[in-house]
Amino acid sequence: MKFSIERAALLKAVSQAQSVVERRNTIPILANVLIEAEGSDASFRATDLDIEVVDKAAAQVERAGATTVSATTLHEIVRKLPDGALISLTADSAAGRLTVEAGRSNFSLATLPREDFPVMATSEYQSNFKAPAPVLRRLFDKSKFAISTEETRYYLNGVYMHISDSEGSKVLRCVATDGHRLARIDAPMPEGAAEMPGVIVPRKTVGELRKLLDDDDMEIAVSVSETKIRFATPDITLTSKVIDGTFPDYTRVIPQGNTRKMEVDASDFARAVDRVATVSSERSRAVKLQLDEDRLVLSVNAPDSGAAEEELVVAYADERLEIGFNAKYLLEIASQVDRENAVFLFNSSGDPTLMREGNDMSAVYVVMPMRV
CATH class of the missing domain: 3.10.150.10 (DNA Polymerase III, subunit A, domain 2)
Structure with missing residues (x-):
């Protein structure tokens, strides 16, 4: 594998990947990012077995191929290289090394075989719809502060995203509570979301998703099944398991008679x-x-x-x-x-x-x- 890529594009892709990777890993391959180069793209995939993120970036590919390398180390190297640098990455699978070159800088990093990298099983999604980035940003930003951090009440460790009724019309709703406070945020229901199953999106996924939602003009493709949720932009795909639990009936907590x-x-x-x-x-x-x-x-x-x-x-x-x-x-x-x-x-x-x-x-x- 051999390709060249702009520093800015590589830094963005590797930043997204290394933030998913868990710092303390018992499985060495989970500390790595899977780099795949083909055609005119390089993709960077990272997972902690619960979340998987894939970021595609334009690259000049000389030789197609794939390898895995430490996400944190690669991120640190790219971060310290000068702005505007063109970075060349060359993998030598026989030697188990990845060479990173930019200008007069040269790094040689240990790699692990791509075959060992776990890829999240694909899921049959019951519901597929699109929502503008500002709508999703508002739903999650305004609700996430109320997510519980108590591990024993694991079903409260995320944002409950579902379709509900509000004053006679269907809405896409996000709810979070820790028992002391509660946030309930509504947005108009996107086309195609009516059959969406209610899912609890984990706290870490909500944090990672936030990075996809900065562009106000972006439409986010959302796919939901009973066990997984996927958010996709043209460049980045974030797939996450959802919390396996039942969110409590929050409507009983919302007071109706406060005058x-x-x-x-x-x-x-x-x-x-x-x-x-x-x-x-x-x-x-x-x-x-x-x-x-x-x-x-x-x-x-x-x-x-x-x-x-x-x-x-x-x-x-x-x-x-x-x-x-x-x-x-x-x-x-x-x-x-x-x-x-x-x-x-x-x-x-x-x-x-x-x-x-x-x-x-x-x-x-x-x-x-x-x-x-």
């Missing part, structure tokens, strides 16, 4: 919460909200380090209310608001609170209160 309504400038609110939480050494310190007519007082009382209080002007016309929340959860939810105003709907100091962006019902957040 006490507070409207507040989202960025002012987030900054005020951040400021009063400063006196607390623990990030989970409760922030107390005291609501009176058109007035909100935020306060933190940390016996060891001090106390803080800040007042905000809000739109609130219901009876007086005192309620406490984890400061970190409030900040994460407030930072999701793209519009100017956040609307909080309360019931009592012991009930879950609902938050949405203005009158937009396509993004709904729930946060559980804390005792203060």
Whole structure:
């Protein structure tokens, strides 16, 4: 195998591959990237047996072939080579080496046979549809903060993507929760997605997928089966197993009867919460909200380090209310608001609170209160 490739194209492909590779591997081949050169393309494939990513890049192929080499080492080399360099990669399968040349730099890397590289079994996908990158980006970006990190509740360690009903029309919905807060984000259902099975997309896959969604003009091809999900652009294909579990009935957690309504400038609110939480050494310190007519007082009382209080002007016309929340959860939810105003709907100091962006019902957040 022998081919030449632009540094920028190689760096992009190898970056994507090495981020999938697990740092601590008991199986040596899983630390490697499979490089295949044929025609006018080179493809770079990496897997951790749960996720597989394949990135294609244009290359000048002199001799077709394939080999595998350490993803991290190759990434470090390419990253340190000068911008604009043309990089030549030559594999000598008899010697088990890959030579990487650019200008006066020359590296010789150990390889492992391509036959040992595990390729993820193809799946029969029940549903295939296309969605614009900004739509998928919004669905996952606004929900991922609520993914649980508790390994025992593995079925909450991802984003539940499914088709649902919202006010009489079908929507593509992403939901994440860790039991303390919940995010439910809707987008219009793409054509061809009606038969999609509901799947839980793992946290790591959500992180890798984010790298595919930066181009606002890109359409992403999505394929879903009961066990796998695949996202594809013209250059990159990301395939992942989905979490084998049942996502709980989240609709029971979303309060329907919260009538006490507070409207507040989202960025002012987030900054005020951040400021009063400063006196607390623990990030989970409760922030107390005291609501009176058109007035909100935020306060933190940390016996060891001090106390803080800040007042905000809000739109609130219901009876007086005192309620406490984890400061970190409030900040994460407030930072999701793209519009100017956040609307909080309360019931009592012991009930879950609902938050949405203005009158937009396509993004709904729930946060559980804390005792203060």
